[in-house]
Amino acid sequence: MRCAYAARQDPDDPLSGLEVGDLPEPETPDGWVRVQVRAASLNHHDLWSLRGVGLPADRLPMILGTDAAGATVDGREVIVHSVIASPGWTGEETLDPKRTLLSELHPGTLAEQVHVPARNVIDKPAGWSFAEAACLPTAYLTAYRMLYGAAGVAPGQRVLVQGAGGGVATAAILLARLGGAHVTVTSRDEAKLERARALGAHDAVASGTRIAPVDAVLETVGEATWAHSLRSLRPGGVIAVAGATSGPAPSADLNRVFFRSLRVIGTTMGTLAELAAVRDAMVAGGLRPVIDSTHRFTDDDEGTTAVRTAFERLASGAAYGKVVLTR
Structure with missing residues (x-):
């Protein structure tokens, strides 16, 4: 499975540990769904992971990315909520002391597919591009x-x-x-x-x-x-x-x-209900996410270059709005 992942970590030169290549696709646990990723936006969380903050070295290589929009196997177009509660947790997911984000314990969204609990997806707004939808989750x-x-x-x-x-x-x-x-x-x-x-x-x-x-x-x-x-x-x-x-x-x-x-x-991130609420508020208000740039993540050398260009744009601090990878 083609993906962008943290192969190494360096607090001073985080992009030196960024690799693009093939890793085995993880199995889909019971109660989880597979989402074919159509777009994924970058966050500073990805840079922190490459610096070694919040991602233990013994979990490398780790597929990066917390945000995605795509389609489930039955064709449902969805936005992925990246806060993963621990098994058996029944309260607000952001208050679970063992919660994680995608790319911390479970593989992230900068890949052909991402696997998440079935409850961790909501419908993509009709008329929105996948790139726009991928900006919401973080x-x-x-x-x-x-x-x-x-x-x-x-x-x-x-x-x-x-x-x-x-x-x-x-x-x-x-x-x-x-x-x-x-x-x-x-x-x-x-x-x-x-x-x-x-x-x-x-x-x-x-x-x-x-x-x-x-x-x-x-x-x-x-x-x-x-x-x-x-x-x-x-x-x-x-x-x-x-x-x-x-x-x-x-x-x-x-x-x-x-x-x-x-x-x-x-405060950190938000709940699934809040993700649905911000989606609905933006749709009702006629708002669309602000995108700085989009980069095509293809399965070739051009795709590899696109990923690195996107990360360099994020790390530069020059971006205005979200940096997005599309497939």
């Missing part, structure tokens, strides 16, 4: 949960999105505007700020700029933006944290947190 699900699950954003509230170009950030702009929020976005890149304005951000400002106090901050950057996130909140405001791409925050600034009654809420 970035859009995470942004939706941050906004409406963790932060509880209501119409008319002010939201700050730290970082203007990533998959979660672009998703957050669209989804916050859809929910009637006032959206401010930051970036060090003026071109990304301009694109954020075109996407619907009310304000797009240089990173660290003092802004009017906001009700909620969506934080995925970490160290580089943490102090600004805390300073930007009104008393009683909330930071929803779903990542730290620039490193962990250098100081929690607890004096500010308790004196201003601030809340910090961590």
